[in-house]
Amino acid sequence: xxxxxNVSKVFRTAEVQTHALRDLTLKVEPGEFxxxxxxxxxxxxxxxxxxxxxxxxxxxxxxxxxxxxxxxTDNQRSGIRNEKIGFIFQGFNLIxxxxxxxxxxxxxxxxxxxxxxxxxxxxxxxxxxxxxxxMKHIPSQLSGGQQxxxxxxxxxxxxxxxxxxxxxxxxxxTTMSEQIMELLMEINAAGTTILMVTHNPELAQRVHRxxxxxxxxxxxxxxxxxxxRRPAATSLAG
Amino acid sequence: MFIHDLxxxxxSLRRNPVLSALMIAAIAVGIAASMISITLYHARAGHPIPxxxxxxxxxxxxxxxxxxxxxFERHPEYPPFQVTYQDARELYKSDIPVxxxxxxxxxxxxxxxxxxxxxxxxxxxxxxxxxxxxFDVPFLYGGGWPRSDDDAPGPVVVLSRFINEKxxxxxxxxxxxxxxxxxxxxxxxxxxxWMPRPKYYDxxxxxxxxIPEEVFIPYGxxxxxxxxxxxxTSCVRRNAKIDGNDTLFTQxxxxxxxxxxxxxxxxxxxxxxxxxxxxxxxxxxxxxxxxNNNRVVNVPTWLAMWDxxxxxxxxxxxxxFIFLAVCILNTLGLMLAKFLTAAPISGLRRALGARRAxxxxxxxxxxxVVGLLGGAVGMLLTLGGLGCLKVLMFSGRLAHSNNPDRxxxxxxxxxxxxxxxxxxxxxxxxxxxxxGLYPAWRxxxxxxxTFLKTQ
Numbered sequence: 285x286x287x288x289x290n291v292s293k294v295f296r297t298a299e300v301q302t303h304a305l306r307d308l309t310l311k312v313e314p315g316e317f318x319x320x321x322x323x324x325x326x327x328x329x330x331x332x333x334x335x336x337x338x339x340x341x342x343x344x345x346x347x348x349x350x351x352x353x354x355x356x357t358d359n360q361r362s363g364i365r366n367e368k369i370g371f372i373f374q375g376f377n378l379i380x381x382x383x384x385x386x387x388x389x390x391x392x393x394x395x396x397x398x399x400x401x402x403x404x405x406x407x408x409x410x411x412x413x414x415x416x417x418x419m420k421h422i423p424s425q426l427s428g429g430q431q432x433x434x435x436x437x438x439x440x441x442x443x444x445x446x447x448x449x450x451x452x453x454x455x456x457x458t459t460m461s462e463q464i465m466e467l468l469m470e471i472n473a474a475g476t477t478i479l480m481v482t483h484n485p486e487l488a489q490r491v492h493r494x495x496x497x498x499x500x501x502x503x504x505x506x507x508x509x510x511x512x513r514r515p516a517a518t519s520l521a522g
Numbered sequence: 523m524f525i526h527d528l529x530x531x532x533x534s535l536r537r538n539p540v541l542s543a544l545m546i547a548a549i550a551v552g553i554a555a556s557m558i559s560i561t562l563y564h565a566r567a568g569h570p571i572p573x574x575x576x577x578x579x580x581x582x583x584x585x586x587x588x589x590x591x592x593x594f595e596r597h598p599e600y601p602p603f604q605v606t607y608q609d610a611r612e613l614y615k616s617d618i619p620v621x622x623x624x625x626x627x628x629x630x631x632x633x634x635x636x637x638x639x640x641x642x643x644x645x646x647x648x649x650x651x652x653x654x655x656x657f658d659v660p661f662l663y664g665g666g667w668p669r670s671d672d673d674a675p676g677p678v679v680v681l682s683r684f685i686n687e688k689x690x691x692x693x694x695x696x697x698x699x700x701x702x703x704x705x706x707x708x709x710x711x712x713x714x715x716w717m718p719r720p721k722y723y724d725x726x727x728x729x730x731x732x733i734p735e736e737v738f739i740p741y742g743x744x745x746x747x748x749x750x751x752x753x754x755t756s757c758v759r760r761n762a763k764i765d766g767n768d769t770l771f772t773q774x775x776x777x778x779x780x781x782x783x784x785x786x787x788x789x790x791x792x793x794x795x796x797x798x799x800x801x802x803x804x805x806x807x808x809x810x811x812x813x814n815n816n817r818v819v820n821v822p823t824w825l826a827m828w829d830x831x832x833x834x835x836x837x838x839x840x841x842x843f844i845f846l847a848v849c850i851l852n853t854l855g856l857m858l859a860k861f862l863t864a865a866p867i868s869g870l871r872r873a874l875g876a877r878r879a880x881x882x883x884x885x886x887x888x889x890x891v892v893g894l895l896g897g898a899v900g901m902l903l904t905l906g907g908l909g910c911l912k913v914l915m916f917s918g919r920l921a922h923s924n925n926p927d928r929x930x931x932x933x934x935x936x937x938x939x940x941x942x943x944x945x946x947x948x949x950x951x952x953x954x955x956x957x958g959l960y961p962a963w964r965x966x967x968x969x970x971x972t973f974l975k976t977q
Contacts, residue, residue: 333971333974336873338872338873338969338970338971338974339969339971358877358878359877359878359879362872362875362876362877362878363875363877365873365874365875366874366875366876367875371873371874371974373974377866377870377873377974379867379870381533381536381537382533390871390874391874391875393523393526394871394874394875394876394877394880395875396523438874442875450974
């Protein structure tokens, strides 16, 4: 699903060069749930941004879903983000003046999807995260856990191949973190590949594999629950 | 997608109402300032008879003494704008033009037959017969008089619509009698509404911003009745002076307007040669001491020579646009601040799959909405501003005029017509786009990952 070979990313200012990723090599299988851990500044978020085509890489080769995406144009990267990748952020990143329904709808607009199809997917996604009764609420009227569930609904409504989650439980208490983790595992169980950055070692041990990043390199790999191939995956598009 | 982006534009405006209001106000003030100056300029810069650009010409002769220009002469390079009686008489003999008009403005007193109406003064144009054909004067009833009534003047008169209304209640008065300065004239025509703007055929007084005369009588009556010219009489030779009405006809003083209508530009060139030859002949008799500087000019050139649209109008227009540019720059700064404040949301949209073009288009639509709202408010400010100008500049003249033509003329100065309104809409769009193009482009260029952690 995701294959990186010697990928590097350097941030440059007039005086300083920061090597955020150094010769990073990695392979993630379809349907895998991978946790990425590491200290602050180790390169976890940069890795996720590169994996999510939000940042261009400076060196190496990146193959996503069988396609070499190392040197795509900005428009091509936008297209892949829109159709194949779902994002979940620590701070939820919902649009404050849009209600739940329209927040979930946002990525579908950029796919030029017809209205009825958009509606079907949005209601299905909100059903799946248990928020179908909160469609008209704006984010500030929801709890943190509910907001993160809206973000998850937004991520899955486009039926992505991969979900990239950057500390999705970082702003939540233990109970809500547990609910979100359960939801992500459920989504993964349905066949969606998930890469999740987390500081929580307990959560990291519940996934298939944990990658520990130090100074932009994968330092350790822990295999907790090896991926078992599933005969069939359910999807929203079906 | 358009509806979606439009919806986002209005949401974005509501998200920061104070900043949005400031942007709309900045554009509105700029639009109002420029539209007021455009309206005033437009009122002055119109072409009163464009369909006769290559046929209708004012004739001027440089009869002045060969002396250095006097300090008060604004355009010493131009010949006097009027001609002497003697020259007018000679020019009138030419058969090159299809129509020739020699004329001046005077004033008379009308004594209505209806005893209920008191005698009142009118402005009179004393003119040769071709006036009505040459200047395309529209008639409600009847028409002008024949050329035979010019020299041995016939007692005929053409009335304006307003005077016909006042004396005869607006009926077809052709054949009725009108008493002017105690002499009876037969009405041969009543003009329909006619308001050349400016009154190009005689720009003396008010710079041409006056309505046409109310009464028209044959040219011959000028001398026969010793009617004095109400306009500019200027003795252009040092030995000339006016000493009573008769001397107008003998002295080197200019006081008559002279116009011709020719078939084509070749005839105009022939006429120029004719005028120059005439001046050469006269020079042999001690007249026309200068080199030939006689001009046969079309209406636009004539208006330019008279500075009808003066430097002050152009300066005013330029200032209006400079002010608009300043407002656009201010709006640009506000727009940039607003867009950058909302950059995390744009970053998020990019992460969700929006292309750069989607983000730029969404923001351009927002600036167009700001521009149009600014334009709508600006239009209201313009109407208010023009209303104030009408009160400040013209209230005195409006209060003392019962002539609807004059009132219409005055109001036309502060009237926004359809072309000016369309210009306002176009300008609003342009202002919005100019103010928002750079901020929209800038926000579209931001890397999507930049704000995702901080959103």
